[in-house]
Amino acid sequence: MRSRGSHKVLDELAANEVPTFVIHGDRDFVVPVCTASSAASRANGQLVVVKDAQHSWLLRDPETLPAIVTELLAGLLGDAIRAGLPAAGADDIDELEAAFYEPDAPILSLTPVETWTGTTTEARPPAYRWVVR
Numbered sequence: 001m002r003s004r005g006s007h008k009v010l011d012e013l014a015a016n017e018v019p020t021f022v023i024h025g026d027r028d029f030v031v032p033v034c035t036a037s038s039a040a041s042r043a044n045g046q047l048v049v050v051k052d053a054q055h056s057w058l059l060r061d062p063e064t065l066p067a068i069v070t071e072l073l074a075g076l077l078g079d080a081i082r083a084g085l086p087a088a089g090a091d092d093i094d095e096l097e098a099a100f101y102e103p104d105a106p107i108l109s110l111t112p113v114e115t116w117t118g119t120t121t122e123a124r125p126p127a128y129r130w131v132v133r
Helices: 007-015 033-042 064-073 076-084 093-100 106-110
Strands: 021-025 046-050 130-132
Touching: 007 033, 021 033, 021 064, 033 046, 046 064, 064 076, 064 130
Parallel strands: 021 046
Antiparallel strands: 046 130
């Protein structure tokens, strides 16, 4: 029922300035939201609180996570990705994928063909709302 503490890993993320995002439901009684808040703070990361979401909110509504990531891509997550491209020897995401994946890697079939425009394109809107802190 209890996992080991993650404070050492969170401290390392902060010390190495790794962009960190903690996404947590505000009605999760298994892992309280104060734990998520503490993790985000310790990692010097950003906390996303999913409103009215319990422990398994992602299974209940899989559309919410892509919508959250889309919003984060317009902010600090997108900034971190763009900042990391030159260090990886790439000018864009296509070059990054070409450097890390074989041309026929199955994961490439999961990438949407459309170019990301900063708006969500899911067939069904997310059921949950969230706040980025």
